[in-house]
Amino acid sequence: MIILDATKKDKLVWKHDNVEHPFSSSAVWNALRQRGEEVNWAHLVWFSSCIPKHAFIMWLIIREKLLTQDKILKWSPSRRLNMNVMCCSLCIAAFDSHSHLFFECKYSMQVWLRVRNDAFMQHIPPKWNDIMDWLNAREQV
Ligand SMILES: [Zn+2]
Structure with missing residues (x-):
């Protein structure tokens, strides 16, 4: 039974481990999520x-984890038969995948080369591991 007391002000609380806490989205999120090791x-x-x-x-x-066509194909294998559905929407010349989207596609390669030059990364090969290594080293200086 809930007894209402008009003399007291309402407040939001949430109960975790049988203890009442002032409610905040971040506090609830931090209490409920499972933390992994920091990458x-x-x-x-x-x-x-x-x-x-x-x-x-x-x-x-x-x-x-981008939702490229190769990921979607795992859910719906019959899509492989239709190149119109499976092809890269940038170049319309090859199947869409993570590696194609960033470094194999003729269109995205042109974008990467332009960004690479503008970001003074001319010496970085077009591979995620090389880019991440360069970014990590740069951030730690
Ligand atoms: Zn493409």
Whole structure:
């Protein structure tokens, strides 16, 4: 039975391990999530002025979790028969995959070469491991 007391002010609380805590989304999230070991690239994705949408996409890229056609194919193998569905939407010349999207596609390779030059990364080969190694070394200086 709940007894309402009009003389007291309402407050949000949540109960965790039979203890009441003042409610906040971050406190609940931190209490409920399972933390893994921090990866050496975490500072490249999440930092004080990061844009959350960009950080999320970067996290997907690093974990190779972008929803490219090769990932979708695992759910629906019959799609392989239709090149119109499976092909890269940038070049329309090859099957879409993580490696194709970033470094094998003729279109994205042109973008990468331009970005690489603008970011003074001309000596970095077009491979994720080499790029991540360069970024990690740069951030730790
Ligand atoms: Zn392509």
